[in-house]
Amino acid sequence: MAKEHQLSTQGVRAGTLRSEFQEHSEALFLTSSFVFDNAEQAATRFAGTEDGMVYTRYTNPTVSMFQARLAALEGAESCVATASGMAAILAAVMVHLKAGDHVVCSNAVFGATIQLFNNILGRFGVETSYVSPTKVDEWQQAVRKNTRLFFLETPSNPLTEVSDIEKLAKVAKSAGALLAVDNVFCTPILQRPLELGADLVIHSATKYIDGQGRVMGGAIAGSKKLVGEPMTAYLRTAGPALSPFNAWVLLKGLETLQLRMLAQSAAALELARWLEKHPKVARVHYPGLESHPQHALAQRQQRAAGAVLSFEVKGGRAGAWRVIDSTKLVSITANLGDVKTTIIHPATTTHGRISPEARAAAGIGDGLIRVAVGLEAVSDLQDDLERGLS
Numbered sequence: 514m515a516k517e518h519q520l521s522t523q524g525v526r527a528g529t530l531r532s533e534f535q536e537h538s539e540a541l542f543l544t545s546s547f548v549f550d551n552a553e554q555a556a557t558r559f560a561g562t563e564d565g566m567v568y569t570r571y572t573n574p575t576v577s578m579f580q581a582r583l584a585a586l587e588g589a590e591s592c593v594a595t596a597s598g599m600a601a602i603l604a605a606v607m608v609h610l611k612a613g614d615h616v617v618c619s620n621a622v623f624g625a626t627i628q629l630f631n632n633i634l635g636r637f638g639v640e641t642s643y644v645s646p647t648k649v650d651e652w653q654q655a656v657r658k659n660t661r662l663f664f665l666e667t668p669s670n671p672l673t674e675v676s677d678i679e680k681l682a683k684v685a686k687s688a689g690a691l692l693a694v695d696n697v698f699c700t701p702i703l704q705r706p707l708e709l710g711a712d713l714v715i716h717s718a719t720k721y722i723d724g725q726g727r728v729m730g731g732a733i734a735g736s737k738k739l740v741g742e743p744m745t746a747y748l749r750t751a752g753p754a755l756s757p758f759n760a761w762v763l764l765k766g767l768e769t770l771q772l773r774m775l776a777q778s779a780a781a782l783e784l785a786r787w788l789e790k791h792p793k794v795a796r797v798h799y800p801g802l803e804s805h806p807q808h809a810l811a812q813r814q815q816r817a818a819g820a821v822l823s824f825e826v827k828g829g830r831a832g833a834w835r836v837i838d839s840t841k842l843v844s845i846t847a848n849l850g851d852v853k854t855t856i857i858h859p860a861t862t863t864h865g866r867i868s869p870e871a872r873a874a875a876g877i878g879d880g881l882i883r884v885a886v887g888l889e890a891v892s893d894l895q896d897d898l899e900r901g902l903s
């Protein structure tokens with residue numbers, strides 16, 4: 514697809530492959546293997562000297578379409594899809610790290626990511642140091658001779674801290690490390706980390722790319738050298754391939770991604786402004802608010818502030834639980850990225866296994882509530898929250 518096409522066009526058109534039937538909507542190829550014309554073609558496909566489909570663990574036309582479309586949106590040379598977001602993070606580290614390597618990671622990343630680095634990679638001789646997502650000098654100071662990877666997520670969950678991708682890419686480069694950005698909260702519609710110097714972009718497609726809470730999926734985007742070639746080889750051998758059915762759902766999700774991201778971000782900004790003025794709310798964390806410590810950076814780095822916000826109510830845990838339990842519309846669930854608004858109490862759920870001291874140090878208080886804003890009318894969301902606040 515020509516470079517000059519806008520993101521909205523690429524979301525709808527990029528990567529489309531048509532079969533001999535000339536179907537208009539992208540086809541779902543539910544098949545585990547592909548047939549060859551003759552023994553010689555089988556041999557050349559296996560040898561890799563002829564392009565073409567072999568087996569769905571390697572590649573599948575529906576999965577290829579999803580990969581090509583997401584690559585176009587991220588402005589990436591290549592993209593490889595995986596069974597889930599965690600499978601994408603594992604693929605990135607399995608391909609690019611070895612025993613004896615060191616990782617510098619933001620201390621405000623997805624909980625399972627921290628478990629993966631500590632409990633699994635730790636057993637294979639990869640050590641991880643955790644630093645503040647916003648303090649560039651901490652990343653610089655954490656660098657060792659064997660540091661090979663910087664890993665971050667921006668904005669962070671649930672406090673929406675914004676990392677400076679461009680600055681951290683420079684620090685990573687001078688350290689000889691790759692910078693991987695988990696772009697789940699923004700998607701390429703709001704933020705394109707590769708343009709800012711990141712080497713790898715990681716997705717849980719389960720969230721905004723699907724957008725309607727239906728399937729699991731993941732992806733890694735980047736250059737052919739860092740992603741296309743080695744990750745395809747890894748997937749072929751290690752096996753965490755994306756199912757064609759899920760790829761088809763996610764491909765269709767990409768078609769409405771821009772509309773959803775912009776609408777859900779606009780709704781989140783409206784809700785954040787309302788919460789900030791509410792007498793029962795002590796503080797609102799949302800990069801779109803002028804009061805946010807990295808507001809200017811978010812304005813530069815992102816096209817909109819995203820759909821996730823958090824806020825602190827007075828009265829600690831009891832106050833927060835009252836607001837959550839008084840809702841009738843929004844869903845009480847830890848998931849996010851859905852068109853249905855979700856609400857959760859981080860201190861007793863997503864961050865419940867961290868010690869109270871570590872939680873307090875991370876700024877996750879007992880009165881904190883996280884909301885991932887969907888596509889309902891903002892006035893209905895306000896009514897739903899007002900019941901417990903007042």
Ligand SMILES: *Cc1c(COP(=O)(O)O)cnc(C)c1O
Nearest residue numbers: 597598599623695697717719730
């Ligand atoms: C959900 C999530 C993941 C993990 O993705 P799965 O698809 O659930 O495996 C990773 N990073 C972030 C930021 C997420 O929100």
